[in-house]
Amino acid sequence: MGDTYLDLMSSGAGAAIATRLGLPRPAPLRRYRPGVALLDGSALVLGGGPDADAIAQLLSGPPGGTGGVPDGWGLDVHRHAVPDERYAAVLVVLTDVTHPDQLAAPVLEAAATLKRLRPGGRVVTVSRPAHETDAPAVAAARQGVDGLLRSLAKELRGGATGNGVVVTDGVPVTAPSAVATLRFLLSTRSAFVDGQLVDVDLDAGELATDWDHPLAGRVAVVTGAARGIGAVVAEVLARDGARVVCVDVPAAGQGLAAVANRVRGTALQLDVTAPDAGDRILEHATSRHGGLHVMVHNAGITRDKLLANMTPDRWGSVMAVNLAAQLAINETLLTSGEFVDAPRIVATASTSGIAGNRGQTNYAASKAGIIGAVRATAPLLVPFGGTANAVAPGFIETDMTARMPALTRQVARRLSSLQQGGQPVDVAEAVAFLASPAAGGIVGRTLRVCGQSLVGR
Amino acid sequence: MSSPRPAYVLGGNRIPFARAGGPYAHASNLDMLTAALDGLVARFGLQGEVLGQVSAGAVLKHSRDFNLARQAVLGSPLSPRTPATDVQEACATGVETVVALANKIALGQLESGVAGGADSASDAPIVVGDRLRRALLDANRARTAPRRLAALARIRPKDLSPVAPRTDEPSTGLSMGEHQAITTARWGISRQAQDELALASHRNLAAAWDAGFFDDLVTSYQGLTRDGNLRPDTSLDKLAALPPVFGKRLDAPPTMTAGNSTPLTDGASTVLLGSAEWAAAHDLTPLAAVIDAEVAAVDFVHGEEGLLMAPVYAVPRLLARHGLTLDDFARIEIHEAFAATVLCTLEAWQSDELGRTRLELPGAFGTVPRDRLNVHGSSLAAGHPFAATGGRIVATLAKELHRLKASRASDEPVRGLVSVCAAGGLGIAAILEAA
Numbered sequence: 001m002g003d004t005y006l007d008l009m010s011s012g013a014g015a016a017i018a019t020r021l022g023l024p025r026p027a028p029l030r031r032y033r034p035g036v037a038l039l040d041g042s043a044l045v046l047g048g049g050p051d052a053d054a055i056a057q058l059l060s061g062p063p064g065g066t067g068g069v070p071d072g073w074g075l076d077v078h079r080h081a082v083p084d085e086r087y088a089a090v091l092v093v094l095t096d097v098t099h100p101d102q103l104a105a106p107v108l109e110a111a112a113t114l115k116r117l118r119p120g121g122r123v124v125t126v127s128r129p130a131h132e133t134d135a136p137a138v139a140a141a142r143q144g145v146d147g148l149l150r151s152l153a154k155e156l157r158g159g160a161t162g163n164g165v166v167v168t169d170g171v172p173v174t175a176p177s178a179v180a181t182l183r184f185l186l187s188t189r190s191a192f193v194d195g196q197l198v199d200v201d202l203d204a205g206e207l208a209t210d211w212d213h214p215l216a217g218r219v220a221v222v223t224g225a226a227r228g229i230g231a232v233v234a235e236v237l238a239r240d241g242a243r244v245v246c247v248d249v250p251a252a253g254q255g256l257a258a259v260a261n262r263v264r265g266t267a268l269q270l271d272v273t274a275p276d277a278g279d280r281i282l283e284h285a286t287s288r289h290g291g292l293h294v295m296v297h298n299a300g301i302t303r304d305k306l307l308a309n310m311t312p313d314r315w316g317s318v319m320a321v322n323l324a325a326q327l328a329i330n331e332t333l334l335t336s337g338e339f340v341d342a343p344r345i346v347a348t349a350s351t352s353g354i355a356g357n358r359g360q361t362n363y364a365a366s367k368a369g370i371i372g373a374v375r376a377t378a379p380l381l382v383p384f385g386g387t388a389n390a391v392a393p394g395f396i397e398t399d400m401t402a403r404m405p406a407l408t409r410q411v412a413r414r415l416s417s418l419q420q421g422g423q424p425v426d427v428a429e430a431v432a433f434l435a436s437p438a439a440g441g442i443v444g445r446t447l448r449v450c451g452q453s454l455v456g457r
Numbered sequence: 458m459s460s461p462r463p464a465y466v467l468g469g470n471r472i473p474f475a476r477a478g479g480p481y482a483h484a485s486n487l488d489m490l491t492a493a494l495d496g497l498v499a500r501f502g503l504q505g506e507v508l509g510q511v512s513a514g515a516v517l518k519h520s521r522d523f524n525l526a527r528q529a530v531l532g533s534p535l536s537p538r539t540p541a542t543d544v545q546e547a548c549a550t551g552v553e554t555v556v557a558l559a560n561k562i563a564l565g566q567l568e569s570g571v572a573g574g575a576d577s578a579s580d581a582p583i584v585v586g587d588r589l590r591r592a593l594l595d596a597n598r599a600r601t602a603p604r605r606l607a608a609l610a611r612i613r614p615k616d617l618s619p620v621a622p623r624t625d626e627p628s629t630g631l632s633m634g635e636h637q638a639i640t641t642a643r644w645g646i647s648r649q650a651q652d653e654l655a656l657a658s659h660r661n662l663a664a665a666w667d668a669g670f671f672d673d674l675v676t677s678y679q680g681l682t683r684d685g686n687l688r689p690d691t692s693l694d695k696l697a698a699l700p701p702v703f704g705k706r707l708d709a710p711p712t713m714t715a716g717n718s719t720p721l722t723d724g725a726s727t728v729l730l731g732s733a734e735w736a737a738a739h740d741l742t743p744l745a746a747v748i749d750a751e752v753a754a755v756d757f758v759h760g761e762e763g764l765l766m767a768p769v770y771a772v773p774r775l776l777a778r779h780g781l782t783l784d785d786f787a788r789i790e791i792h793e794a795f796a797a798t799v800l801c802t803l804e805a806w807q808s809d810e811l812g813r814t815r816l817e818l819p820g821a822f823g824t825v826p827r828d829r830l831n832v833h834g835s836s837l838a839a840g841h842p843f844a845a846t847g848g849r850i851v852a853t854l855a856k857e858l859h860r861l862k863a864s865r866a867s868d869e870p871v872r873g874l875v876s877v878c879a880a881g882g883l884g885i886a887a888i889l890e891a892a
Contacts, residue, residue: 246499250669253676254492257499261534267499269672288502288740 003397005410006420026419027159029191030120032429034212034239038187041088041118042076046106047126051173052079052093055126058179059091071207073183081113089122089186090114095173097127097141107148117160124185125149125164126173129199146197153195153452154417161190161418161452164197176205177441183211184433192394192426194417195452198442204385205440206342214436216241219289221281223272223326224299226252228398229348229424231259233298236428237435238263243289247272247281248299272299272325278332286338294435295333297326297347297370302400307361315362322366323373330377330388343381345388346434347374348427349446354392355456367392371446378444387443389434394450395421418451464562465743465892466555467736469852470497471726472678474840475685477578481723484679486515486522489725490529490575493845496676497571497727501741504534509567511541512554513727515575516843516880517624518545519582525575547879548794549752550574551726551847552887558730559747568735572851574844575725589616624880628758633765633880634795638704638713640763641797644804645709651717651796652696655837658793662834663689670833674852686720686840717796722840726848728855743892745855745873750887751775757882762815765798767884768876769805770815773822775886783823785872788857790850791825792877793836802876833857847885850875854889862891 006026008014015025045056056079061072078085092110097103110123117123130142145164153162163185167178177200184190185198208214220237224230225246234244244265248256253269260267268284270277285292300322303314326347333339352360353367370390377388395401395412401421404412413421430449433439448456472492475481481489490513498504513526522528526541546553554572561567585593589612596608625632641651665671666683701711703718729741736743753771755762762769768791776782783789783806791799805811806822816822833853836846854873862871871891878884 250672250675251677251682253496253682254678257496257676260499260502261495261504264502264504266502267496267676269676270669274669287742290740 003413003420005413024414024419025157026414027119027157029159029418029420030188031191031423031425032188036188038073038183039075039088042078042085043089043091044078044081044087044110044113045091045093046109047093049093049096051095051126054172054174055091055093055182058174081109084116085113086116086118087113087121088118089124090117092123092125093173094125094127094145095167098135099137100141100144103141103144103148114156117156117158119158119160120188121156121158121160122186123152123156123160123162124182126182127164127166128169129166149197150195156417159191159418161194163190163193163195165200166197167200168202171200171203171441175200175203175441176207176438177202179207180205180433180436180438181442189429189433191429192418192422192449192451193430193447194450196448198447199445200441201443202382202441204382206437208436208438213241214438215294215432218242218293218437219245219285219291220294220296220435221245221247221285221292222296222298223247225259226255228400229393229396229427230298231255232424233296233428233431234259234263234265236425236432237294237296238265240432240436242294242435245281245285245289272329273320275328277325278329281329282333282336282338291341292333292339292343293341294344294346295329296431296435297329297345299325300348302360302363304359304363306359310362318362319366322363323369326370327373330373334380339386340384342437342440343384343386344435344439345374345377345381346431347388347390348431349390349392351392351394351448351450351453351456354448355453374446375444382443385440387440389439389442389444390446391427391430391434392446392448392450393422393427394448394453396427397421397423415455416451416453420451422449422451461563462565463733463746464559464730465733465736466745466747466851466855466889467729467731467741467743468497468501469674469726469728469848469855470500471675471845471849471852472496472724473675473681473684474722474724474842474845475681476840477721477723479579479685479723480679480681481577482579484577484723485580486518486525486575486577486725487528487532489577489678489723490525490573491532492676492678493573493575493725493727494529494533494535494571497729498534499676500673501729501739505536506539507536508539508571509569510558510561511535511539511571511573512544512558513541513571513573513575514544514546514550514554514844516545516547516550517576517578517581545844546885547881547883548792548841548843548846549877549879549883549885550844551849552750552851552875552877552885553847555728555730555747555847555851556750556885556887562730562732569729569731571727571729573725573727573848576842576844577723578721578842579723584620586616586618586620588613592616626764626880634703634713634718636757636764637795637797638707638711640766640801641712642704642707642709643763644801646712646797646800646804648697648712650800651712652693654793654796654799655696655717656691656693658831658834658837659688659691661832662687662838665833670856674856684839686722687838691716713795713797717837719794719836719841722842724840724842724845726845726852728848728852744859745889745891748888748890749775749778750885753884755882755884762882763801764880764882765794765878766801766805767882768878768886769802769811771884771886772874772876773816773818775888779888781872783825783874786874787829787861787871788832788854788873789825789830790835790854790873790875791830792846792850793831794841794878796837798878847877850877851887851889858889858891
């Protein structure tokens with residue numbers, strides 16, 4: 001889907017006009033391609049203590065791993081800002097702050113680099129969550145990172161993003177999921193993830209040996225795969241090495257077959273609301289591909305209506321397809337004894353389920369329901385090295401949003417820090433990240449892919 | 458050459474069948490066959506696979522499609538190193554491709570194959586008259602401009618009218634419907650019996666669609682998600698209201714209508730076949746083994762037998778070879794070219810006289826239990842894209858037999874019989890057995 005305004009404002013004359021008039025100037029975002037360098041410049045790691053050292057070592061170490069750090073990324077890493085250096089990434093490690101006073105030094109050192117941050121640059125904070133059991137000063141310092149990061153992300157321009165990793169106490173910052181989250185946020189895979197704090201709950205999961213194929217040897221099922229975001233999720237999972245089972249309703253069979261053939265997977269035509277959907281998915285995956293490791297619940301419908309005008313049919317069909325179907329399928333998988341090899345469930349929620357959206361009570365209820373469902377499902381999978389998480393897309397350029405009235409669409413696009421709609425691939429990258437073996441320590445969370453939409457949290 | 462081994466039907470895929478001039482009006486045989494192949498490859502994950510052989514055909518076929526099956530392979534995600542062959546045996550084409558590939562697999566000549574067919578009554582080739590054709594060919598051969606002009610100058614306005622494609626019998630000039638009307642009258646098949654069979658076909662096919670039976674047998678195409686000819690809400694009253702269209706010049710009252718005859722149809726089907734070893738290596742479950750087959754032909758030209766009655770002879774010969782009777786079959790698929798074709802076949806098999814005089818049996822061949830006949834509908838409801846019908850029947854039957862065997866939890870063989878009549882007085886029959 002094209003964004004004419006973005007193209008115009010990216011041109012010389014357009015950019016000049018936008019600057020004069022104070023119009024939004026969205027920057028074209030760079031997307032991931034296998035084989036490209038993680039960063040196109042140096043990284044700056046700020047903050048003291050062993051965690052900052054470990055992260056600096058991770059980033060700068062040689063590929064293959066040294067001294068307790070499983071793998072090095074071979075980046076050019078600075079521990080203090082070099083004047084006039086244009087950094088590709090600035091990491092602010094704040095895990096050892098015990099008082100708000102300790103925020104100033106690393107934050108202000110980072111601040112001095114921001115004006116020269118490279119286009120598409122990354123600012124990533126690494127911190128610990130604030131708890132009611134913490135000393136008040138500790139909790140204050142830790143919670144302070146939240147407001148700092150969300151505001152900082154709103155100030156970045158040129159396609160740069162600001163995100164944070166929040167690592168639970170007791171989990172090392174070099175835990176697989178912390179490392180994988182850091183890499184995801186630094187890479188172009190997270191192009192449309194902005195202003196988000198990703199929680200790492202457990203020292204679990206397994207790091208990829210090949211960062212370009214983290215899903216090698218894994219079998220993934222994607223529902224709603226015939227078109228839109230689902231089709232791209234199937235493509236990205238396959239690109240990352242997974243064998244993909246593409247699921248959609250029989251009526252979408254022609255598109256589904258095309259996607260399955262493109263990703264060299266298999267097409268399974270079924271209605272996810274059918275009582276035997278879970279059994280058929282499991283049977284297909286195990287008999288044809290030798291197992292099932294990743295279940296992506298992407299199938300979804302909208303039947304928008306103001307609640308005052310809502311009909312039982314519109315309410316019921318949205319809840320059945322978007323929420324009840326995946327609960328039933330999950331139950332089948334969980335009780336089968338077959339979904340036990342570091343299983344992953346990734347469901348597509350929506351920012352509508354977080355912020356609410358006029359005319360979408362049914363849709364928002366179903367999508368908020370998904371956020372609750374993964375939170376409660378993930379702990380059931382942890383004993384098997386598994387987890388369940390959700391992604392919550394904001395405004396994404398799809399057939400669905402292309403049907404919005406033109407002006408509404410233009411406004412909706414700009415209502416985010418990145419001032420543009422995301423692409424289906426942005427959602428797919430987040431799904432692939434949560435589906436990867438390394439994401440085992442992220443338990444029951446919802447990752448927003450919204451360019452830091454101005455609505456919701 | 459090794460000794461014969463079982464050849465299995467592993468699955469199938471077809472596109473929904475459409476009434477001629479409908480959603481596939483601008484789709485060619487190649488388009489449709491490629492689409493059916495695309496869906497098969499997607500269902501079974503065969504992208505880039507080198508299959509042993511693809512064998513398919515079309516009845517109404519343009520000369521540019523001389524390599525129809527091969528072109529479909531090249532347009533599909535299969536490996537371009539997959540060989541392909543065109544076959545043409547009128548409405549028996551589909552079953553013939555299944556039998557031919559199954560035999561090769563049984564003999565160890567192949568490990569895998571795809572049988573199939575496509576037919577478009579909408580995109581049928583238009584033929585020019587012989588005078589125009591000769592003039593154009595002469596002009597093409599002429600080496601000088603004046604000679605070329607001379608050849609073209611022979612063309613007269615009346616030569617320009619195209620010759621519409623026909624499926625009439627070249628030997629008799631009668632359409633298939635008129636031939637069947639003669640047979641229908643000979644066996645005294647009533648209008649009501651024909652309408653009842655048509656109704657059952659629609660009801661059975663609709664029920665199968667509703668139950669999701671075709672979820673792994675059909676892939677939607679060009680916006681069509683179910684067979685376009687299917688009328689789930691038809692009734693005996695509606696069928697009885699239709700005027701007769703065939704047999705109006707016979708002495709007997711005409712009984713054959715558009716409701717109890719198959720319409721002109723567009724569609725394509727494929728069947729995946731393989732050895733047990735190939736299936737296991739590809740994590741596929743055999744549905745049914747192709748046990749044996751028999752072709753037959755009747756002399757309809759001199760009126761000895763009805764045009765579409767060859768299966769009446771093929772089936773008894775086939776069953777005799779295995780010491781089987783009709784009672785040994787859990788499911789029987791008789792292609793519904795016309796409702797009357799099926800009913801004439803059933804009557805003939807129940808006839809003592811025909812059994813004795815024509816089939817060389819002590820009496821009648823036997824009775825087909827109606828509850829085992831075309832249980833998921835057949836051509837009256839689905840439509841009949843000539844070369845695609847065989848693939849539809851074989852894949853549907855194989856799945857049904859497999860399902861039946863799994864539900865019975867017994868080692869008793871679960872057999873299915875296929876019987877397809879064809880133009881030219883041809884017929885083909887085959888036995889499948891649940892794996």
